[in-house]
Amino acid sequence: MSMKGRIRWTGFAAAITATPFALAWRFAHVYRGRAGYPRPMPPTSDPSAFGLSFESRLVRTADGLDLPAWWMPAAAKGGAPAVVLVHGWESARHRTLPNARFLHALGYHVLAIDVRGHGANPAETLPVSAGEFGADALAAVEWALADPGVTNVAVLGHSLGAVGAILAAAAEPRVAAVIVAAAPVDPYRLTRQTFRLAHLPIPDVVAYPLAWLTTRVYLEPRGRTAREVSATDALRRYAGPVLVIHGTDDRVVPFAHMARLVAAGRATRTGDARGPAVESLAIPEGRHSWLYEFPAYRAAIGRFLAVAFGGPLSPDDAAATAAGVDVRRPVEPDHGFSALAKVESTPGGSGDPGARGLVEDGLAIGAIGT
Numbered sequence: 001m002s003m004k005g006r007i008r009w010t011g012f013a014a015a016i017t018a019t020p021f022a023l024a025w026r027f028a029h030v031y032r033g034r035a036g037y038p039r040p041m042p043p044t045s046d047p048s049a050f051g052l053s054f055e056s057r058l059v060r061t062a063d064g065l066d067l068p069a070w071w072m073p074a075a076a077k078g079g080a081p082a083v084v085l086v087h088g089w090e091s092a093r094h095r096t097l098p099n100a101r102f103l104h105a106l107g108y109h110v111l112a113i114d115v116r117g118h119g120a121n122p123a124e125t126l127p128v129s130a131g132e133f134g135a136d137a138l139a140a141v142e143w144a145l146a147d148p149g150v151t152n153v154a155v156l157g158h159s160l161g162a163v164g165a166i167l168a169a170a171a172e173p174r175v176a177a178v179i180v181a182a183a184p185v186d187p188y189r190l191t192r193q194t195f196r197l198a199h200l201p202i203p204d205v206v207a208y209p210l211a212w213l214t215t216r217v218y219l220e221p222r223g224r225t226a227r228e229v230s231a232t233d234a235l236r237r238y239a240g241p242v243l244v245i246h247g248t249d250d251r252v253v254p255f256a257h258m259a260r261l262v263a264a265g266r267a268t269r270t271g272d273a274r275g276p277a278v279e280s281l282a283i284p285e286g287r288h289s290w291l292y293e294f295p296a297y298r299a300a301i302g303r304f305l306a307v308a309f310g311g312p313l314s315p316d317d318a319a320a321t322a323a324g325v326d327v328r329r330p331v332e333p334d335h336g337f338s339a340l341a342k343v344e345s346t347p348g349g350s351g352d353p354g355a356r357g358l359v360e361d362g363l364a365i366g367a368i369g370t
Contacts, residue, residue, distance in 0.1 A: 035194060080108060086113065089118075166180060178240065182245070
């Protein structure tokens with residue numbers, strides 16, 4: 001082969017080799033543009049709809065945001081524990097109110113926030129990840145701890161809000177307990193699961209490295225790493241009591257994630273039976289959302305917090321009281337994740353009409369949480 005021919009062949013081979021990487025890079029950026037920007041959905045009700053008195057508050061974050069919040073003070077006078085509630089992806093604080101209702105019946109203060117980019121907050125200009133849920137949950141914890149009527153604080157989060165709860169607890173040693181409902185274990189598995197939710201026909205041999213690259217591209221604008229937003233890594237750092245809850249029929253975050261979280265939490269424990277426990281509860285037939293409608297969910301949380309807080313009710317009384325509270329989901333239209341809608345334009349100014357060629361049947365990739 002002539003020198004000119006060898007040069008042409010080398011160039012052709014290089015182009016063939018680079019093409020998959022170029023496509024993967026483009027795919028990752030399309031993913032970030034589609035899945036990284038939640039659609040804000042203002043609350044459709046307030047605590048009065050659940051028979052709760054409340055005060056509207058603003059929770060200031062470390063980077064200067066003011067998050068809309070509801071403060072529902074305990075009925076009894078004097079000091080009492082507080083529980084911070086953190087909603088999931090494309091949700092808002094009103095969806096945590098059924099939790100607030102039974103927690104208030106147990107004698108606790110309750111603080112519910114809208115995470116940035118969600119609820120009554122404006123849309124974000126940078127992608128939102130579990131790291132932002134964690135930062136905002138931490139701000140809410142610090143806000144509650146600063147109240148002189150609060151004796152100690154726990155955090156209850158759902159889905160990505162549950163990851164945020166774990167991250168906040170790992171960052172603030174004064175958190176007395178953390179409750180994790182329907183949480184994904186780490187960002188890589190979360191990304192692979194969104195591929196499945198979007199029905200993308202990606203074989204595992206491709207999905208694993210593609211998820212690794214996509215996750216890194218997703219987190220890059222805010223300078224975060226996968227380890228910083230991993231629920232399993234955070235659980236290894238948190239020394240307090242943990243309750244992990246998951247529905248067996250969860251089609252958004254697979255039930256297998258619960259066992260991984262529990263194993264991660266127990267891996268760093270001393271083995272002292274008197275020390276803080278990592279407990280788990282599987283909800284038979286439970287799906288991703290509305291787990292609080294199961295009495296077993298409410299009873300387990302009531303008992304767990306009574307032990308962690310040391311009162312005001314005994315564990316048995318707290319479990320019975322919580323299970324007996326009538327809770328219903330907020331009345332509102334059901335909606336799917338906006339990132340799973342038909343591709344029209346990409347939020348955050350990152351639209352790419354060519355994305356239609358990267359996904360199956362014109363469906364884009366979605367994020368996880370409600």
